[in-house]
Amino acid sequence: MNEISIIPLGLVPEGKKVRIVSLRGGHHLQNRISEMGLREGIVVSIIKNSLGPVIIALENSRFALGRGMSMKILTEPIN
Amino acid sequence: MSVKTKKVKEMTLDDKRVIEVALAGNPNTGKSTLFNALTGLRQKIGNWPGVTVEKKEGKKRCDGFNLIITDLPGTYSLSAYSLDEKIARSFIIEGKLDVVVQIIDASNLERNLYLTTMLRELGANVVIALNMMDLLEESSSSIDVNKLSKEMGVPVVPMIASSRIGIDDLENTIESIYQKEQKPIRITYSKEIEEVLANVQEILMSIPSIPSDFDSRWLAIQIIQNDPEILTFLKNWNVNKTIIEKLLSFGREDYEAEIIDTKYEFITNVTSKALKRGEEKLTRSDLVDKVVTHKWLGIPIFLIVMWGAFQFVFAISVPFMELIDMLFGWLAGLLVDNINIGWLGSLLGDGIVGGLGAVLIFVPPIFAMFFILSVLEDSGYLARAAFVMDKIMVKFGLHGHSFIPMLLGFGCNVPAIMSTRSLKNNKDRMITILINPFMSCGARMPVFILFAGLFFGAAAGTVIFALYILGIVVAIFTAILLRKTFFKGKSAPFIMELPPYHTPKLRSATVAMWDKGKMYLKKAGTIILIGVMFVWFLAAMPFGGVEYGGPDTWLAAVGTFFEPIFRPLGFDWRIVVALIVGFVAKELVVGALGTIVGGGGSEEGIKDAILADEGFYPLNSLSLMVFTLLYVPCAAVIGVMRKETGSWRWTIFAVVYSTVIAWLFALVVFQLGSLMNLGL
Numbered sequence: 124m125n126e127i128s129i130i131p132l133g134l135v136p137e138g139k140k141v142r143i144v145s146l147r148g149g150h151h152l153q154n155r156i157s158e159m160g161l162r163e164g165i166v167v168s169i170i171k172n173s174l175g176p177v178i179i180a181l182e183n184s185r186f187a188l189g190r191g192m193s194m195k196i197l198t199e200p201i202n
Numbered sequence: 203m204s205v206k207t208k209k210v211k212e213m214t215l216d217d218k219r220v221i222e223v224a225l226a227g228n229p230n231t232g233k234s235t236l237f238n239a240l241t242g243l244r245q246k247i248g249n250w251p252g253v254t255v256e257k258k259e260g261k262k263r264c265d266g267f268n269l270i271i272t273d274l275p276g277t278y279s280l281s282a283y284s285l286d287e288k289i290a291r292s293f294i295i296e297g298k299l300d301v302v303v304q305i306i307d308a309s310n311l312e313r314n315l316y317l318t319t320m321l322r323e324l325g326a327n328v329v330i331a332l333n334m335m336d337l338l339e340e341s342s343s344s345i346d347v348n349k350l351s352k353e354m355g356v357p358v359v360p361m362i363a364s365s366r367i368g369i370d371d372l373e374n375t376i377e378s379i380y381q382k383e384q385k386p387i388r389i390t391y392s393k394e395i396e397e398v399l400a401n402v403q404e405i406l407m408s409i410p411s412i413p414s415d416f417d418s419r420w421l422a423i424q425i426i427q428n429d430p431e432i433l434t435f436l437k438n439w440n441v442n443k444t445i446i447e448k449l450l451s452f453g454r455e456d457y458e459a460e461i462i463d464t465k466y467e468f469i470t471n472v473t474s475k476a477l478k479r480g481e482e483k484l485t486r487s488d489l490v491d492k493v494v495t496h497k498w499l500g501i502p503i504f505l506i507v508m509w510g511a512f513q514f515v516f517a518i519s520v521p522f523m524e525l526i527d528m529l530f531g532w533l534a535g536l537l538v539d540n541i542n543i544g545w546l547g548s549l550l551g552d553g554i555v556g557g558l559g560a561v562l563i564f565v566p567p568i569f570a571m572f573f574i575l576s577v578l579e580d581s582g583y584l585a586r587a588a589f590v591m592d593k594i595m596v597k598f599g600l601h602g603h604s605f606i607p608m609l610l611g612f613g614c615n616v617p618a619i620m621s622t623r624s625l626k627n628n629k630d631r632m633i634t635i636l637i638n639p640f641m642s643c644g645a646r647m648p649v650f651i652l653f654a655g656l657f658f659g660a661a662a663g664t665v666i667f668a669l670y671i672l673g674i675v676v677a678i679f680t681a682i683l684l685r686k687t688f689f690k691g692k693s694a695p696f697i698m699e700l701p702p703y704h705t706p707k708l709r710s711a712t713v714a715m716w717d718k719g720k721m722y723l724k725k726a727g728t729i730i731l732i733g734v735m736f737v738w739f740l741a742a743m744p745f746g747g748v749e750y751g752g753p754d755t756w757l758a759a760v761g762t763f764f765e766p767i768f769r770p771l772g773f774d775w776r777i778v779v780a781l782i783v784g785f786v787a788k789e790l791v792v793g794a795l796g797t798i799v800g801g802g803g804s805e806e807g808i809k810d811a812i813l814a815d816e817g818f819y820p821l822n823s824l825s826l827m828v829f830t831l832l833y834v835p836c837a838a839v840i841g842v843m844r845k846e847t848g849s850w851r852w853t854i855f856a857v858v859y860s861t862v863i864a865w866l867f868a869l870v871v872f873q874l875g876s877l878m879n880l881g882l
Contacts, residue, residue: 151283154458157463160313160316161697170488171491174497175500180482182309187585188697189601192696
């Protein structure tokens with residue numbers, strides 16, 4: 124895996140699909156969002172990313188993630 | 203746990219079998235739609251024991267058997283970190299349930315199955331209601347129902363709850379499995395974890411006081427994940443202290459993540475066999491969201507929606523208010539003309555009809571407010587409002603999620619404060635609870651409508667709007683203050699599911715309006731009735747010769763005692779009395795004034811009486827409205843704050859703080875107004 128290609132979710136442009144490679148933040152936080160389905164290895168697409176929170180698509184659901192949160196989720200692009 | 207179940211049972215009792223069912227599921231899977239489809243209007247709403255979270259129960263007569271259905275809170279998991287999860291979990295453990303129906307959004311299979319693995323591990327008898335099959339087809343995905351059922355070891359009923367498709371199937375499936383014991387699924391964890399589990403289980407087996415309905419493997423899994431609730435369980439079972447310590451020492455911080463991962467591996471294995479994914483594409487909701495959550499348009503759209511909501515509330519309620527007013531005026535007239543016993547006529551006319559009429563006239567706008575809030579919630583817009591406001595809320599040390607309870611506060615602060623339980627961070631939750639009373643609830647509207655309407659004519663709407671804004675400003679100011687002092691630290695990361703937009707259903711909005719509005723009617727029939735009678739009593743005492751509500755009555759004595767504190771705000775003893783009884787419920791402010799000034803039960807009568815009275819004029823009515831806006835909403839709010847914060851200290855803080863703030867703001871309004879000599 125190429126280190127350079129890893130970017131936080133909050134910096135992924137709208138319309139792109141990425142795979143989550145790791146979650147940052149405390150154990151507790153990681154576990155809670157994993158239980159919501161947002162976990163390592165999963166593919167999400169970025170529906171909206173401008174000012175304010177990011178909207179992502181995960182299966183058929185949409186999640187709003189605050190800026191801070193979105194920077195704690197590291198992703199790699201998929202082709 | 204099932205305090206209310208008895209009542210529901212009484213209603214269903216015929217000689218048929220009763221099957222107890224709980225309805226579980228993730229948020230936004232159509233759980234309440236299924237619950238309504240199953241039970242119709244035969245529902246009971248109560249509280250879960252010990253907590254103020256709403257508990258819904260319903261019953262259903264089926265062919266040859268009866269169902270009693272409990273709606274569990276929507277959760278992603280059963281890990282007992284939020285109040286919702288704790289409630290759902292302990293109900294499943296202790297509820298003596300026959301069947302747990304888990305409703306699953308078919309288009310989100312993988313994520314939803316996570317809860318299924320937890321339910322199965324817990325040993326529940328599960329039926330999967332595979333909902334939203336229409337959405338699944340739309341996305342050109344497909345699920346092999348038989349394979350899914352086989353892999354998960356539970357029956358699966360495909361359905362479209364909103365069109366009532368699959369309901370009969372579900373009922374029959376429940377009946378067919380309720381006596382069969384399902385084998386708990388066994389997810390095999392890593393070798394290390396399995397060894398630890400075996401050790402823990404061995405110790406658990408040697409403790410005789412553990413009830414037999416607790417599966418030792420499940421308990422062991424919770425223990426090694428440091429589940430915060432297990433300690434309480436163990437203590438309740440009087441387990442020896444050293445044994446507890448030994449058990450807890452097996453817990454490790456990283457086990458939980460590993461266990462979650464293994465569960466997902468199990469699920470991915472299931473879905474790889476049972477689910478065929480179609481193309482992902484933008485939905486209609488995504489397109490709407492591009493506009494509604496747009497960086498520039500978002501906030502203007504939010505303001506327009508809110509403005510429209512308020513317009514709706516007032517426009518729709520005016521004709522009904524006039525009708526109620528006419529009715530009470532007629533009733534009061536009838537009483538005065540036909541009752542010859544002086545004091546009885548006075549009690550009925552001045553006291554009860556006068557006081558209650560003043561309160562009941564506001565049933566229409568309050569019901570309309572609950573209706574529109576429910577429509578906003580059902581449509582999916584409320585979540586977007588939270589999204590849009592996140593940017594602003596972050597500046598005050600909170601985030602978008604805290605905004606939903608604030609909006610709900612416009613209806614009633616009690617359910618609004620309860621809704622904060624979905625906030626994950628305790629400091630965020632405390633701040634959100636403590637600022638909520640400043641959001642002007644429906645019960646304060648009567649005071650505003652009465653006085654703004656009387657003294658501010660065409661500007662009444664603007665005055666009321668400004669009061670709502672003042673409430674928000676004070677709330678925000680308080681939030682900043684609390685964040686900088688007692689609740690230092692960052693707010694929890696913001697993460698919230700955005701449900702797809704729905705066309706709101708008239709029926710569910712009506713049901714929600716009735717459920718919540720009923721509380722107001724009940725209050726009018728009980729606490730407010732007693733309150734106005736009490737005020738009437740004080741206003742008529744001492745017996746014989748005193749003018750009703752006059753300066754020689756007991757009521758005047760109470761008011762006069764406190765008057766000095768309130769004189770700088772422009773209040774005379776009568777307003778002081780109204781505000782004091784307003785501590786119990788804000789509706790009593792108008793009710794008490796109606797009783798004191800008289801006016802023959804009708805709104806018009808009270809208005810005329812107030813207009814003719816020198817003790818009321820524009821400036822002090824403005825400071826009266828400001829005071830009413832800001833001080834403690836009602837006794838019920840004090841109670842719910844105590845329960846939800848778990849602390850008398852913070853509850854008392856909120857009461858004192860808001861009363862001081864109310865006094866200060868009303869003082870500024872009155873003194874500044876007097877100084878500037880506005881001629882008010």
